[in-house]
Amino acid sequence: MKAMVIARAGGPEVIEQVERPEPAPGPGQVLVAVAAAGVNFMDIGVRQDERFWSEFAYPKPLGVEGAGRVLAVGAGVTEWSPGQRVAWAYAPGSYAEQVVVPAGALVAVPDGVDDRTAAALMMQGLTASHFATDFYPVQRGDVALVHAAAGGLGLLLTQIIKLRGGTVIGRVSSADKVAVAKEAGADHVIVDTQGRFAEEAVRLSGGEGVHVVYDGSGPRTFQGSLDALRVSGTFCWYGPVLGAPDAIEIMRLPKSIKLGYAVFAHHVRTPDLLRTRAARLFDWVLSGQLRVRIGGEYPLADAARAHADMESRVTTGKLLLIP
Template identity: 45%
Template sequence: MRAVVVERPGGPEVLVIAERPDPVPGPGEVVVRTGAVGVNFKDVYEREGRTAAVAPFVPGCEGAGTVVAAGPGVSAPAVGDRVAWWASPGSYAELVTVRADAAVPVPDDVTDADAASVLLQGLTAHYLVTSTWPARKGATALVHAAAGGVGRHLSRLLADSGVRVIGTVSSAEKAGTAAAAGVTEVVVREHGDFAARVRELTDGRGVDVVFDSIGRDTFEAGLGVLARRGTFVLVGAASGPAPALDPQSLAARGSVFLTRPTLVDHATEPEELRARAAEVFDWLREGRIRLSVSNTYPLAEAARAHADLQSGRTTGKLLLRPS
């Protein structure tokens, strides 16, 4: 099979296409022929050496396709079933080994591309607004990168729940995308101090919650716009890891809360994963979640996909097509 391989940590140029042996499913596993593969910042962190992945390795974790082989003890999914996954290492390949209990059934009315586009980002938005900070009518939220994949889903779900959403974007070109996703006030970060603008928009009170997927560049200022007993949710680190913080400083900021949740702790148990995924697919049908694919690349152009993702110019999901 063909796969994308990281021979050493580095920039997008270290992603190269190579022939690898076809995988054989072990106990509790299935092998899936991939129809579409999601490209995520997690893959960038792997490529750069910021995770435990040891080169050489095949990056990627999210995709959708058709089961072609099942290992011992697997009764479901069966050969021929369509499934999606969000946490299977080595997904930048024509064939991927997936734990059977981590394979989500894909409804007939959802394509492989749609499933690979929505699963990881949709599940992330789902647990953020239902578990981490249950959305409540009348509250005010600040969503960074509101035109990005998770940001758009998150903004729309919050707005649908009656939350006022203030969203930041990296450039004026992305303002319309954020507004279409339910953001009430769009703040362009390149135009100046976003924190001052947020305080102005909230008459100095601050926001009830901050969802920050940027990290280093927005962390300190974001903590400063929380209302008393507000919640800061660190979702990611697109600009780099957030700086170290003395927990005592949270008291001085108004007894605020700081959390760094992950999808691993919200969608690992098979029952919880399938329940959340089923609701995400329902939201997709209902229009509460809307898909936007910025670009689709051949497997051999994974390096270009990573470069585009890190450029900050994309507003929708990026996909790889193995065939």
């Protein structure tokens, strides 16, 4: 079985393909043939920083997300059987032809949703759902600022905000991404690479500032996101891979804002919640209310190129590896 691993921390060049014995599922586990694996910034963090996934010895596995078909089940597993189509959001080692997944981490993929769409939807779709329906439940008339609005997460988040009646101000890094963000429903798009977007966001929100900002773009945008908020606005911070801001003095936070670090796992902390939230995403896809943009598909062996492309910020939508 082919799998992608890293022998040390470093750049995309440390990713290598290895041959491993076919895994066998243990009690409570399911063996899945991977049809498509999602590429996420989390994977880049694991590759770059040895502190990530410190419980794994080198060579470390890569990838957490994918979709495929059940090959075998371990002892005690009754809800899954060989041949079923499934997807998952967190199973380390998903950059492989086969992966062992805890039974409780799987969701059923309905007819009408293909494997690539299912794989592209899981991590970022569940994250976007958490941000807009749980961490800050967007209400009709709310104005949201979405950073990286042409990325896989940003495109899904924009659509979910629009489904809930909100207005989206998207921020993108280049002019050629504007059309992609608008196609997803962004009402306004700001092109910015220097963190100088706040004044325009305030203007576009009618002069009061936005109700909520979703910022996973690292320290450079932190102050601008604060400045873009209205009184009692909400700051949804995520994405530790790009770094954190300096220490915050809570009494210096402006405008009575609410600031929090949103973690999607809290949205799907039980198998029932995972399956409920995933089913809602699939329903939106089947009804045409949510579109998944796949920005690039790479052979499994080209995982390093996928990482390099994602880090270059030239891509839009979701990147997938196809074993």
